[in-house]
Amino acid sequence: MKGRLFNSIFIETSALCNRKCVICPNSIYNKHSKQTLLSMNIIEKILKELKELDYDGIIGLYNYNEPLLDPRLLEIIELIRKTLPGVCISLSTNGDFLTIKKAQELYEAGLNVLGINDYNILKNFKNKWGDFFNNLKKIYPEIEETVHRYRKYSRTKKMFSIYNIQKDMNVVNPRAHYLTNRGGLMKNIAQLSSPIQQKCVRPFRYMIIDFKGNYNLCCEDYLNTVKLGNIADKTILKLWNSFKINSIRKKLFKKNRNFSPCDKCSFKGGEHLYSLNTFWK
Ligand code: SF4
Ligand code: SF4
Numbered sequence: 422m423k424g425r426l427f428n429s430i431f432i433e434t435s436a437l438c439n440r441k442c443v444i445c446p447n448s449i450y451n452k453h454s455k456q457t458l459l460s461m462n463i464i465e466k467i468l469k470e471l472k473e474l475d476y477d478g479i480i481g482l483y484n485y486n487e488p489l490l491d492p493r494l495l496e497i498i499e500l501i502r503k504t505l506p507g508v509c510i511s512l513s514t515n516g517d518f519l520t521i522k523k524a525q526e527l528y529e530a531g532l533n534v535l536g537i538n539d540y541n542i543l544k545n546f547k548n549k550w551g552d553f554f555n556n557l558k559k560i561y562p563e564i565e566e567t568v569h570r571y572r573k574y575s576r577t578k579k580m581f582s583i584y585n586i587q588k589d590m591n592v593v594n595p596r597a598h599y600l601t602n603r604g605g606l607m608k609n610i611a612q613l614s615s616p617i618q619q620k621c622v623r624p625f626r627y628m629i630i631d632f633k634g635n636y637n638l639c640c641e642d643y644l645n646t647v648k649l650g651n652i653a654d655k656t657i658l659k660l661w662n663s664f665k666i667n668s669i670r671k672k673l674f675k676k677n678r679n680f681s682p683c684d685k686c687s688f689k690g691g692e693h694l695y696s697l698n699t700f701w702k
Contacts, residue, residue, distance in 0.1 A: 426474065427628045427661065431640070432467060433484040434459050435491035436632040440515055442540040445485070446606050446643040453485050459632050463652060464497060467630065468504045470657045477507040484629055484640060489518040495530045502531025509533045515540065521556050528561065528579050536582040550583045557581060604641045605685025613685055616678040621688060624670055628661060636660045638669070641686050 437456040441448040471480075480501055482488050491497070501510055511534040512527065524535055537550050557564055564579045602610040623639040630652050631637050631645060638647040647669070650660050660666075669680075678684055 425662075426476070427478065428626050429479040429481060430467075430471070430476075430628045430630070431481040431484050432459070432464065432630050433486050433632045434464060434482055434488065434493070434497055435486050437490045438485060438487040438515075439490065439517060440487070440540070442515075443609065444540060444600050444607065446603050447485060449606065450643070452643070456490065457632050458491065458493070459630075459634060461493070463634050465500070467652060467657065468501060471508075472504055474657070476505060479509045479511055480505070481511045481513065483513045484631060484637075485643065486632065487515055487517070488512050489514050489523065495526055498527065498530040498532055512536060513538050516550070519553075521553070521560070524553075524557060525560060533578060534567075534580040534582060539583075554581050554583070601641060602685070602687040603643050604646075604682030605687075606643055611687050613687060616684040617687070617689060618676050618678070619689060620676055621673045621678070621683065621686075623688070624666060624673065628657070636666075638666075638682075639688075641688055642682050646682055 435456060435458050436453050438447050438453045447453050482491075482494070482497065488494055498510055501508065510532050512532060513536040516537045516539045519537075527535060537553075539550065554564075554566055561579050564581055567580050567582050600607075600610050602608075602612060605612065621639075623641075627639060629637040629640060634651045634653045635645050636649040636652065637645050638649060647665075649666055650663065652660065669683075672678070672680065673683065678686070
């Protein structure tokens with residue numbers, strides 16, 4: 422079973438994001454402009470099932486929300502660490518509500534990776550977060566800065582990661598290769614004239630549960646157009662192994678992206694043949 426299970430699960434524990442970054446569908450849609458919390462019952466259900474599956478991968482507590490706006494965040498991290506001691510718990514935040522004290526609380530609750538995705542074009546971006554990291558290092562001399570948020574070794578360590586997107590902020594530039602067009606939603610990011618003829622690894626490796634409990638195809642399907650079921654009604658395994666998602670995987674494995682939203686998606690990366698071949702064994 423392990424070879425066929427995801428290696429990362431992203432749980433959007435809450436809906437709200439305070440920003441509307443120009444590279445994000447939150448700048449166009451109101452889906453994340455009000456707070457809604459994924460119920461604790463659902464979160465506990467997910468963790469219970471992950472424990473039964475002996476899951477030891479990554480749990481990311483974010484998607485299109487700002488996780489620090491979830492008032493239960495510390496409680497949730499503590500619960501994950503208690504239930505699943507071997508997982509890597511990862512956060513990605515825009516940093517607006519982050520203080521050294523908050524970072525300390527997060528690490529003490531059991532967080533491994535604190536990632537900053539600050540999409541403001543600030544001249545002092547590097548200094549601001551560089552200073553922040555230096556202050557953290559005074560508290561945790563062992564802390565490491567990394568660009569690889571999901572490396573295996575981070576499961577036992579405290580990691581800090583800054584994603585400096587300034588070089589990619591010229592979003593009309595097709596060389597903005599880190600930025601994807603979110604299944605064609607972002608018209609200011611490279612659009613396709615025809616579907617990319619390439620495999621896509623994401624539905625093989627990730628599971629995303631949004632703030633309503635829906636299993637999302639991938640982080641590009643912002644509007645959850647591909648209906649794959651809800652964790653309130655089904656087990657993780659039932660959702661992950663459904664006929665519908667496996668049909669999509671089979672198409673993607675054959676480099677067939679001729680269906681929505683994959684036909685408009687500019688995500689090129691991730692052939693990861695080893696992962697994909699292992700999946701079908
Ligand atoms: S902070 Fe992140 S989730 Fe919020 S609008 Fe910006 S890119 Fe989107
Ligand atoms: S091709 Fe794009 S939309 Fe389709 S699964 Fe991959 S990342 Fe998601």
